[in-house]
Amino acid sequence: MVQMLESPADWIGQICFKSISGLKPEDALKAKLALMSSFVNVQRKLQQPSKDKQGYGYKYADLNGVIKAIQEASEDEDIAYIQQPITVGGQTGIHNYLLNSQGAIFDFGSYLLDIGSPNPQEYGKALTYARRYSISAIYGIASEDDTDAKEFNSKPDYMTPKELKGMTIAYNGKRKDLTEVFAMAMAGDELAKQVIKDKDNSVNAKIAIKSISAIYEFSKGLLKDRDKEKAKQEAQDAQDQKIKEIVDGKKGSTKKKDPFDGIKA
Template sequence: MKMSETITELSKSLAEFQESVEQPAKTANNPFFKSKYVPLENVISAIKNKAHALGLSYIQIPLAEENKVGIKTIISHSSGEFIEFDPFLLPVDKNTAQGAGSALTYARRYTLSAAFGIASDDDDDGNAASGVQKQKNNNPQPLAMATKEKIAKLHAMFKEYAELKGGDEAEIKDFIKGKAKVESIGNATLIQVNNMIKTMQELIAKAKEGQTQNDE
């Protein structure tokens, strides 16, 4: 992260913004995971309603790197102060314009919400997928990497869930990786993969339960 020599005025304005902003409603549905989130246009609208009066503005620069796309977000203040956040990149499993567009939209929404303090996702979903845990000691051991068997199990669950819901396996995988903030499942830790497996187990169980109820 980069910033101007001072960010006193910018920080003050951001604090005022976060105190006064009206958190936008989660009106968009994720059909695969039965969760709601704030669509990008609502995040932008909430920011525009308050930011200008406080001297705040932002720009988002699209990035592309091999099979990844992402966003660099910069917040500026009328005083000339700025904060440039590190790029947020996501893998694009589907080599199509639609796949890249979906990843960019998610990256824009995620980084803009994080920069301005807007809650745009269900916290439980994000924490479950990313394996967020409280630090239990000051000297943590190196994290073990996921085994090939665990990774294969997770991929099989993506496929099973896609078949149950009649959805796109790649889209489901993209969503889970985005929530987990994992660029590559092959490079994920054992904790991350175990938590993603747990999330998928719950989703598969709910999908099967829904099918049983429909059959009845």
């Protein structure tokens, strides 16, 4: 089994540039330079794939089109890629590597998605999405029309209770019902509070949390109104009782005495 050498390694931002173990320093450097040269050549030769698919209101190149464009540009180069499916902290995604036959490795890190419902269909969709987006970003491929801002702005402000049903979020390394985590946060659970307030939550998770919060505030308002109405009714009942007691007391004090009381027949 080939082992990755953790050090020495070079970093380009968040990208780790390393080589397999067992190479002499000069061979490791040669391998890295060769991989970098091949990567530059592929970028230079790569033709943008046709955006011949239609969906979600825009045109895009599917994963097959993206892979084909990369393979054609890499045909005469000593370079390959690996997209490793991973699951981390309840999130699903891809870890990307570029490598060559000389032992150099570009480690591009992980591209993770919060898919919400971890069923096989959603898992497969998430992997395809992660593969296409991450490899496109690495090679500079514009795989779809630039509609991210439009798509984000078109997201609904709130979700319905039906849409919220089954929504989950990563909590303590596992998927947990979002409404339950929200309730735990409201009850004082510090980890749940961090999860709910996490700025890196997906757009859908943020909308769901906003929706649950709105439902909570609305319900709290209803309970408050109900308590006010109940207190008002209790005060009115107490007032009515006092009036009744006063009226009954006056009736008792003004009642005329029967003149025949005490006279035996």
